[in-house]
Amino acid sequence: MRAAATPKSLSAELVVRIAALDLGSNSFHLLVVEARLDGSFVTLAREREMLRLGDIVARTGAIGEEATERAIEVIRRFRSIYEAQRADEVVALGTAALREATDGVRFVDRVQDETGVKIQVVDGVREAELIFTAVRSSVLIDPGPALAADLGGGSLELMVGDRSGLSLAASLRLGVGRLTAELVRSDPPSAADMYRLRERIREELAPVLDEALEAKPRMLIGSSGTFVSIARMAATARDGTVPTVMNQLSVSADDIAVIAKRVYACTAAERARLPGADAKRAELLPAGLAVLEELMSATSLSELTVSEWALREGIVLDVIGGHDRAELEEDPRALRRSSVLSLCRRSNWRQRHARHVASLAVALFDGTAALHGLGLDSRELLELSGLLHDIGEHVSRSGHDRHTAYLIENGGLRGFSPTEVQKLTVLGRYHVRGTPKPSFDPFGALDQSDRSEVLTLTALLRIADALDASHSSIVERVSLQVVPAPPGSDAAPGSVELVVEAHGDAELELWTVRRKQELFERVFASTLELRLLRLGRARYDPDRAWAAGLG
Numbered sequence: 001m002r003a004a005a006t007p008k009s010l011s012a013e014l015v016v017r018i019a020a021l022d023l024g025s026n027s028f029h030l031l032v033v034e035a036r037l038d039g040s041f042v043t044l045a046r047e048r049e050m051l052r053l054g055d056i057v058a059r060t061g062a063i064g065e066e067a068t069e070r071a072i073e074v075i076r077r078f079r080s081i082y083e084a085q086r087a088d089e090v091v092a093l094g095t096a097a098l099r100e101a102t103d104g105v106r107f108v109d110r111v112q113d114e115t116g117v118k119i120q121v122v123d124g125v126r127e128a129e130l131i132f133t134a135v136r137s138s139v140l141i142d143p144g145p146a147l148a149a150d151l152g153g154g155s156l157e158l159m160v161g162d163r164s165g166l167s168l169a170a171s172l173r174l175g176v177g178r179l180t181a182e183l184v185r186s187d188p189p190s191a192a193d194m195y196r197l198r199e200r201i202r203e204e205l206a207p208v209l210d211e212a213l214e215a216k217p218r219m220l221i222g223s224s225g226t227f228v229s230i231a232r233m234a235a236t237a238r239d240g241t242v243p244t245v246m247n248q249l250s251v252s253a254d255d256i257a258v259i260a261k262r263v264y265a266c267t268a269a270e271r272a273r274l275p276g277a278d279a280k281r282a283e284l285l286p287a288g289l290a291v292l293e294e295l296m297s298a299t300s301l302s303e304l305t306v307s308e309w310a311l312r313e314g315i316v317l318d319v320i321g322g323h324d325r326a327e328l329e330e331d332p333r334a335l336r337r338s339s340v341l342s343l344c345r346r347s348n349w350r351q352r353h354a355r356h357v358a359s360l361a362v363a364l365f366d367g368t369a370a371l372h373g374l375g376l377d378s379r380e381l382l383e384l385s386g387l388l389h390d391i392g393e394h395v396s397r398s399g400h401d402r403h404t405a406y407l408i409e410n411g412g413l414r415g416f417s418p419t420e421v422q423k424l425t426v427l428g429r430y431h432v433r434g435t436p437k438p439s440f441d442p443f444g445a446l447d448q449s450d451r452s453e454v455l456t457l458t459a460l461l462r463i464a465d466a467l468d469a470s471h472s473s474i475v476e477r478v479s480l481q482v483v484p485a486p487p488g489s490d491a492a493p494g495s496v497e498l499v500v501e502a503h504g505d506a507e508l509e510l511w512t513v514r515r516k517q518e519l520f521e522r523v524f525a526s527t528l529e530l531r532l533l534r535l536g537r538a539r540y541d542p543d544r545a546w547a548a549g550l551g
Contacts, residue, residue, distance in 0.1 A: 124171020
C-alpha cells in the first residue's frame with residue numbers, strides 16, 4: 001500500500017482505487033472510490049465517525065489520551081475498509097484540530113506507528129484549495145464568481161472563484177466546535193451567548209470579506225456537514241418533506257431565518273428532533289446558523305446553494321491529477337454533460353443509439369418551439385435525457401425504464417438542482433409508455449409549471465426514441481410544420497406534420513411513432529401526421545452529427 005500524490009500512469013479508461021481520509025475537527029471521513037483520469041469516479045465505500053476533536057482542542061489545547069485512543073480505533077477501522085476494497089492510493093489529511101493541538105505531532109506519529117496510516121497535516125489555504133476543487137466539480141457556478149464557505153469544527157474556509165479557479169482562499173478560526181466550546185454557555189443559547197457569537201464572527205469575517213467582496217461574488221455555496229444540515233432543515237420547513245437530493249439544493253435567507261428562530265429557542269435535545277436535523281450536530285447548530293446569517297448579511301447574498309462534495313472529494317480529484325475535463329471547457333455548464341456522460345459510461349450505454357435519440361429530440365424541440373414556448377434550459381434537459389434514457393438496460397432489458405429512473409435518481413449527477421434531477425428521473429421513467437402521475441414521487445414533488453414542462457419533454461423524447469426503434473440510425477433528420485386549426489373551429493385541433501428523412505427502410509420507425517404519438521397529440525392539442533422522404537443508401541454517421549454540436 002502506498003500513499004502518493006499522483007498515480008504513476010493512468011489513461012482516460014484505466015481506473016485506480018483511491019482511499020481519501022478527511023480527518024476533520026468535527027468528524028473523520030473515509031471515501032473509497034474507483035476513479036478515472038477524466039475526473040469521474042464511483043463510490044465503493046463511505047464512512048463517517050463524529051469525534052469532535054475540535055471541541056476538545058478548543059477547551060484544553062490538546063487532543064488528549066482518551067480522544068487519541070478513539071481516533072486510532074476509527075482509523076484502524078477505516079484501514080480495514082479500504083484494504084478490503086483494494087485501494088491503490090491512500091491519502092489521509094489532517095486539518096485544524098491537528099494543526100493546533102499541542103500534542104498534534106505526537107498524535108500523527110502515534111497513528112502511523114499503530115495503524116500504518118501516514119497523516120499529512122495541511123494548512124488552511126491548502127485545505128481551501130482542495131475543497132474548492134471539489135465544489136466547482138459538484139455545483140454549477142453560474143452566475144460566477146461564487147463565494148464558497150466550508151464550515152468545519154475548527155475552522156471556516158472561505159473561497160472566491162469560478163470554473164477557471166480560485167481568486168481568494170482563506171481559513172478563519174470560526175469552526176462550529178470551537179465557537180460552541182468557547183462562547184456558548186447555556187442551552188438553549190442565551191442572549192449573551194448569541195451576542196458573543198455574533199461579535200466574534202463579525203470580527204473574524206470583516207477583513208476577509210472586504211477582500212472577497214471586491215470580486216463581486218454572485219453565488220454563496222456552502223459545504224460540509226453543518227451547512228448541509230441547516231439547508232436540509234430549511235428546505236424541510238419550506239416544502240414539508242425532507243429532501244432526498246442535497247447537491248445544488250438552494251434555500252433562501254428567509255427559509256434560513258425560519259429555522260434559526262426555532263433553533264435559537266430550543267435545547268440541544270429539542271433541536272435533535274426538528275425535521276431534517278442531524279441529531280449529532282444539534283449542539284452545533286446555533287453557532288453554525290450564526291456564521292451563516294452573518295455571512296449572508298455581510299455579503300447581501302440571499303441564497304445558499306449546497307455542495308455535497310467537500311475535502312474528501314477534493315483529495316480524490318487531486319490524486320487523479322487535476323480536474324474534471326468539464327472545468328477546462330469554455331461553457332461552465334459542460335460540468336452537467338460531463339456528469340451525465342460519466343453515468344452513461346458506468347451503465348454500459350448503447351452510445352450510438354443514445355446520441356442519435358438526443359439529436360432527434362433536440363430537432364423535435366426546435367421544430368415545436370412555437371407550440372411549447374420552452375427555453376434553452378428545457379432544451380438542454382431534453383438532450384441529456386436522450387443520452388440517459390436507456391441506461392436502465394444495464395440492470396435489465398425488461399422494465400428498463402424503471403431501472404433508468406432509479407439510476408438517474410441515485411446516480412450522483414453533478415451540476416443539477418434536485419428539481420432538475422427529478423425532471424430527468426421522470427423523463428427516464430416515462431420515455432417508453434404511460435403518463436407521469438403524482439403517485440410517482442419525483443413527478444409528485446414538482447410544482448404545476450414543472451409538471452407541464454416535463455410532460456412536454458416526455459412527449460418529445462418518446463417520439464425521438466421511436467424514430468430510432470431499430471437502433472440503426474436510419475433516420476438522418478426530421479423537420480416539422482405546424483398547421484393551425486381552420487378559422488372558426490375552436491374545438492378542432494390543428495396538426496403537426498413530421499417529415500422524416502431516412503436512408504432505406506424506416507417502416508419500423510414510423511410504425512413505432514404511430515404507437516407512441518398519443519401523448520404528443522394530447523400535450524400539443526394537435527394531430528401528428530407523418531411523411532417519409534427516402535434518401536440515398538449512404539448511412540448516417542452519428543459521430544459526425546455529435547461532433548457538430550451535440551456533445
